[in-house]
Amino acid sequence: MAEENILSEKEITEIREIYSHFPLKSAACIEGLKVVQKYHRWVSDKALKELAAILEMSPDAVDSVATYYSLIFRKPVGRHVILVCNSMSCWIMGYEEILAFLKGKLGIEYGETTPDDRFTLLAIPCLGTCDHAPALIIDEDLHRDLTPNKLEEILKKYE
Amino acid sequence: MERPLTQHIKNDGTWLNLKEYEKTGGYQALRKALSMPPEELTTLVKDSGLKGRGGAGFSTGMKWSFVPMGRKAPTPKYFVVNGDEMEPGSFKDRLLLEENPHQLIEGAIIGAYAIQANFSYIFLRWAYHRAAKAITQALQEAVEAGYLGENVMGSGFNLDMSLHISVGRYMCGEETALLNALEGKRANPRAKPPFPVVSGLFGKPTVVNNVETVSNVPHIIVNGAEWFLQLSKSEEGGTKLYGASGRVKTPGLWELPLGTTLRELLEVHAGGMQDGYNFKGALPGGGSTDFLTTEHLDVPMDFKNVEQAGSRLGTGTITVLDDKTCPVGMVRNLEHFFAQESCGWCTPCREGLPWTAKILDALEDGRGKMEDLDILTFQTRYMAPGNTFCALAPGAMEPLQSALKYFREDFEKHIHEHTCPWKS
Ligand SMILES: Cc1cc2nc3c(=O)[nH]c(=O)nc-3n(C[C@H](O)[C@H](O)[C@H](O)COP(=O)(O)O)c2cc1C
Ligand code: SF4
Numbered sequence: 001m002a003e004e005n006i007l008s009e010k011e012i013t014e015i016r017e018i019y020s021h022f023p024l025k026s027a028a029c030i031e032g033l034k035v036v037q038k039y040h041r042w043v044s045d046k047a048l049k050e051l052a053a054i055l056e057m058s059p060d061a062v063d064s065v066a067t068y069y070s071l072i073f074r075k076p077v078g079r080h081v082i083l084v085c086n087s088m089s090c091w092i093m094g095y096e097e098i099l100a101f102l103k104g105k106l107g108i109e110y111g112e113t114t115p116d117d118r119f120t121l122l123a124i125p126c127l128g129t130c131d132h133a134p135a136l137i138i139d140e141d142l143h144r145d146l147t148p149n150k151l152e153e154i155l156k157k158y159e
Numbered sequence: 160m161e162r163p164l165t166q167h168i169k170n171d172g173t174w175l176n177l178k179e180y181e182k183t184g185g186y187q188a189l190r191k192a193l194s195m196p197p198e199e200l201t202t203l204v205k206d207s208g209l210k211g212r213g214g215a216g217f218s219t220g221m222k223w224s225f226v227p228m229g230r231k232a233p234t235p236k237y238f239v240v241n242g243d244e245m246e247p248g249s250f251k252d253r254l255l256l257e258e259n260p261h262q263l264i265e266g267a268i269i270g271a272y273a274i275q276a277n278f279s280y281i282f283l284r285w286a287y288h289r290a291a292k293a294i295t296q297a298l299q300e301a302v303e304a305g306y307l308g309e310n311v312m313g314s315g316f317n318l319d320m321s322l323h324i325s326v327g328r329y330m331c332g333e334e335t336a337l338l339n340a341l342e343g344k345r346a347n348p349r350a351k352p353p354f355p356v357v358s359g360l361f362g363k364p365t366v367v368n369n370v371e372t373v374s375n376v377p378h379i380i381v382n383g384a385e386w387f388l389q390l391s392k393s394e395e396g397g398t399k400l401y402g403a404s405g406r407v408k409t410p411g412l413w414e415l416p417l418g419t420t421l422r423e424l425l426e427v428h429a430g431g432m433q434d435g436y437n438f439k440g441a442l443p444g445g446g447s448t449d450f451l452t453t454e455h456l457d458v459p460m461d462f463k464n465v466e467q468a469g470s471r472l473g474t475g476t477i478t479v480l481d482d483k484t485c486p487v488g489m490v491r492n493l494e495h496f497f498a499q500e501s502c503g504w505c506t507p508c509r510e511g512l513p514w515t516a517k518i519l520d521a522l523e524d525g526r527g528k529m530e531d532l533d534i535l536t537f538q539t540r541y542m543a544p545g546n547t548f549c550a551l552a553p554g555a556m557e558p559l560q561s562a563l564k565y566f567r568e569d570f571e572k573h574i575h576e577h578t579c580p581w582k583s
């Protein structure tokens with residue numbers, strides 16, 4: 001019995017639409033990975049292989065692109081991804097206190113997901129909002145001028 | 160004081176939509192540009208003295224003039240806006256991307272027309288979600304109004320412009336690596352020559368310009384080269400988005416004449432240091448620039464003068480180091496960033512940056528030895544310009560080499576006291 005495909009018809013159509021604009025199918029590699037991630041939160045080995053077949057690339061070639069970029073997730077992530085800016089200005093303005101608070105509150109380290117699948121904690125370089133440091137992003141929301149108290153309130157919004 | 164780039168920004172949480180932008184005179188520059196021969200536009204931009212605001216400061220008009228023109232030129236050509244902005248301490252393009260997307264789009268249409276490109280991309284970093292929304296909406300409005308697409312404003316010129324959202328890698332900001340990313344590949348830099356202006360995206364002539372650079376273009380077209388030159392306080396034309404972060408009273412971003420001094424930025428615009436903190440140094444324009452210190456406070460912040468002071472204007476957004484923050488810790492934070500973001504293509508950078516970061520870890524933990532300072536100095540020469548494939552590694556050495564020069568006793572204290580003096 002054939003195994004069920006991970007990528008839906010809808011996803012495949014989206015990926016085809018992307019490469020139709022380019023001289024080569026492989027030009028849709030990054031965008032294709034983004035489509036997969038949009039529907040599955042992360043890119044599993046199986047999804048990666050299916051994408052490779054659509055783009056007429058080897059799975060290794062797709063993986064070498066996937067692993068190069070820090071925002072393509074090759075491991076499962078939780079319902080909400082917290083990206084903490086760990087760069088210079090945030091470091092000067094109290095990054096370590098923010099990180100210690102988060103780690104204590106969630107009981108996880110960088111790269112880990114809470115057991116209830118609620119949060120994944122990751123570091124990200126400068127978010128381009130250094131005048132409001134320290135800063136972080138949860139999903140698509142930017143939170144700035146952080147203090148542990150403020151962060152306590154912010155986390156409550158993400159179930 | 161004129162602030163062409165930012166004067167119409169609303170500060171009410173919404174960006175300038177098409178109607179509002181048109182009310183400020185928006186798209187009049189495009190109308191004028193389309194009535195001029197493309198080469199004349201390039202000459203006008205060259206005469207204005209506009210230098211690229213992405214860090215390297217190369218003449219924009221000159222760059223455009225290297226693109227093959229005429230009926231025998233390869234097609235298609237591409238005009239790409241670099242909105243990757245991932246250098247620690249830099250936050251200027253974000254404002255223009257989020258608050259005035261049409262100004263950028265109009266500049267990009269004019270740039271594309273000047274080099275006769277029929278395709279244009281705005282390359283944006285993933286973290287700028289609000290900018291992505293603003294640009295998506297603005298692109299749609301521009302197409303509906305006939306500023307983009309087939310037969311732009313009835314001129315016979317066709318232009319397709321799209322937004323490309325990156326998936327996170329500092330290297331994507333380097334112009335040849337950016338082209339690889341646009342082609343769906345790993346963002347490794349390409350060998351130069353050939354330069355992108357001759358062989359860029361998919362092997363075709365491509366101009367890559369920074370967001371702030373492109374946003375200046377409509378104003379130059381409407382007001383002329385002379386006007387642009389007189390905006391600045393120095394021989395290099397225009398205004399500059401300057402910013403400050405760190406322990407200053409009012410961190411922020413300001414559009415000021417190019418050539419404003421570091422002192423004015425710090426004392427007037429950033430409001431001086433926070434109470435209880437003193438100024439120790441500053442990186443003038445992002446994590447890949449050399450420290451300036453109190454002796455440089457009167458340096459005009461333009462490309463030439465900052466270079467003469469031993470650093471680079473870079474992005475013009477300064478990061479302030481105060482006397483209660485460990486300079487070794489600050490440099491260590493930066494070297495970890497650069498080590499992580501190295502693409503691994505060439506050995507000096509791939510091996511040298513993690514080594515550098517590890518030595519700085521040892522110093523920070525009080526495990527450092529005097530020889531470590533020699534090794535760090537050696538690294539700055541080993542990764543000097545010309546020794547690596549791209550400018551990432553030499554850029555990474557700039558804060559380190561200047562910290563070793565100006566804050567040497569702080570490094571030595573770590574070694575003698577076997578701990579970070581700022582922690583005890
Ligand atoms: C590692 C690295 C990262 C860079 N990142 C950016 C960036 O985020 N934005 C940018 O405009 N230029 C960046 N640059 C500079 C570009 O390579 C290029 O010089 C610039 O986009 C050209 O535009 P301009 O002439 O308008 O300044 C980077 C360069 C290097 C070496
Ligand atoms: S200097 Fe670093 S980032 Fe640049 S090509 Fe070499 S390894 Fe890659």
Ligand code: FES
Binds near residue numbers: 086091125130134248
């Ligand atoms: S250093 Fe954190 S936003 Fe720039």
